[in-house]
Amino acid sequence: MKRYLALLLALAGCSDASPFAPEAFTRIPCRPPANLMAMITGPAFAPLEMHSALLHAANRMSLALGTDADAGPLKNATNGIAAHIGASENDAACRMLSISADLLEGLPDAPATLPDRDGIRLIFALTAHSLTAALDP
Amino acid sequence: MSPWLSRGAQRQNPVFVLALGLGVLTAPDLAAQVCRGGTEVSPGWAAAEFGRASGDAIVMGADFAWRFSESFSLFGEFGTTAYPDPDPRRNRRAIGGAYTVIRSTHVDVCLTAAIEGERIANLDIVRVPVGVAVAWSRTFADGRARWGLQAEPFLALTHKSIASYTHRSAPLSGRIGLVIGYRRLIGGLEYENAFDNDAKWNARVRLGFAF
DSSP states (O other): OHHHHHHHHHHHHTTTOSSSOGGGGOSSOOOOOHHHHTTOOSOOOOGGGGHHHHHHIIIIIHHTTTTOTTHHHHHHHHHHHHHHHHTTOHHHHHHHHHHHHHHHHTSOOOGGGHHHHHHHHHHHHHHHHHHHHHHOO | OOTTSOHHHHHHOHHHHHHHHHHHOOOOOHHHHHTTOOOSSOOEEEEEEEEEETTTEEEEEEEEEEEOSSSEEEEEEEEEEEOSTTSOOEEEEEEEEEEEEEEOSSEEEEEEEEEEEEEETTEEEEEEEEEEEEEEEEEETTTTEEEEEEEEEEEEEEEEEETTEEEEEOOEEEEEEEEEEETTEEEEEEEEEEOSTTOOEEEEEEEEEEO
């Protein structure tokens, strides 16, 4: 009996073992990360208007982040936001945004990459503001 | 219809035939039903459900159960959770089994396991809830009706994925319920909660029949 109890506790301990933000994987409709939403006030862009900026963040700006282990997944996840926004799948785009923001925060705080990381963060914040307006009209 | 009743008698005494027919409709053993199985008289049941969930959502669905043997039952559920526009719907389907480990006059204890699939926009969720259901019931109205209570703590082994990103967890969750039965009609209330940072609850009213 004690063995089964230990097994149950071990399984329960696996909760939230992922390095990614659990918010992206919740069972309710997605809301963008609060820290990104707090960065922008005023009127929001339509989600589709963020498409080009997200592609720029996923390609040109991500290249400057070098070969860090998280830079590749960040590029893929940011491309994912652009793809979902392009298909008007705002809930899926919001979940990819949560994952991308978490990957961006996990990058090393190197001075050489700071301008590009800040630029990507600003694009994420504008996207979060835009998705919030679209998901909560 | 009873094979020992002659056709002549059936014609002459329709009230007796009707009484025989109604006699089959005994109140099902709800203790067994809430362990997701039927009884010797009615080994299966099906029900529709309607309720509310966190996120200002409406839940609609249906479930069924069928007992294959004295101890083993199969059950299935499907349903949808609808959020206010423009949020996406959650569509859920599940199939599972229950094994009765204790059966007495008033109390049943079952081990339950299922596999559930759920999709929310592009988010895919697969859950394997493994739990213990404890059900208690009593009869009233001369045995024609019953009421019962149920509790089912379970561990929900969960795998969620979107694009190439995944998240695994095993939150402890639980259900409690009230079941009322009159003859073959069954009804009840159920409340489910997941005790993790994805804390979700839903409360449902169920109405169905045993067969």
